[in-house]
Amino acid sequence: MVPTTPEEFRRILGRFATGITVVTSHALGGSHGMTATSFTSVSLEPPLVLVCVDKTANTHDVLLNGERFLVNILASRSDHRDTCINFAGKTKDWSLASWTDTPWGPKIDQAVAVLGCRKTKSWPEGDHTIFIGRVEALGGSPGEPLVYYNRDFWRIS
Template sequence: MTAPDPAVVPAVDPAEFARTMAHVPTPVTIVTTVDAEGRRWGFTASSFSSLSLDPPLILVCPARTASCHDAFVSTDRFLVNVLAADQEELAKSFARSGTDKFAGTPMVPCEAGLPGLPGATARLLCSLYDVLDGGDHSILVGRVESVTAGEAEPMVYYNRHFTRPGNHPALTPA
């Protein structure tokens, strides 16, 4: 299959694309790592997905403009914390730039000593498998080394709001 000729494909308005994608519910995660100097890094990501079962791979996409970007594209390992429905303030805190994101948080050393969240819906310890170009983001492909599943209801990002599946009619099973 060949790619369509860019001259023939109509341009998608970026604002309309963003409005449309807001209607796709996504899990909310905080991704963490520690660099060679021992500094902790983290960011909130709703661009997270499973990619492969064999080998077990996930992807997460940090913005190229994020202050933590270089730490993540050069790390050996990172930890994906899938947030529980009651962890909205943490999601907001790790989405901000220019602050100490770890100050006052319940983050503790977890898998491989990386910052993790007790009470998270799940945690996935990943080794960096590949880094791909994703436009204004990088695509980190992580090989899953271990998983921890909790019991908490997950948080999702839908229509530009943090919510839980049971609180939104569009996300409630029929």
């Protein structure tokens, strides 16, 4: 065991393999989206999920002010890798992604799963805020998900 430094903390967390999401919303006008791996299911009944957003992210104020958001779980496709990188930057180019509008937020085409959520609660923890969403609608295109591990993209197969 070693002392917890920010670098070691990040390195160790990289060993936890996750899917990759893009969380979108229409709050505050326009379309907003951000790459996030902090997505987790919380409860089955009622159906609740959470996402943790850095307080310095633009998406933070969007979700704080909004009532609804959409979680897109990306597929193992080269264009979705590009989407992940696109939405992890500060300037998003919506013309690079193929997407469809929904009442919860933009739905990225070919996402393996999409969850339309109504925000029920949020609270700050450290430098992030935890947003809880009640899932109001579900969908997606079955396929292989994109996996994030050790700060890199992987496939299941």
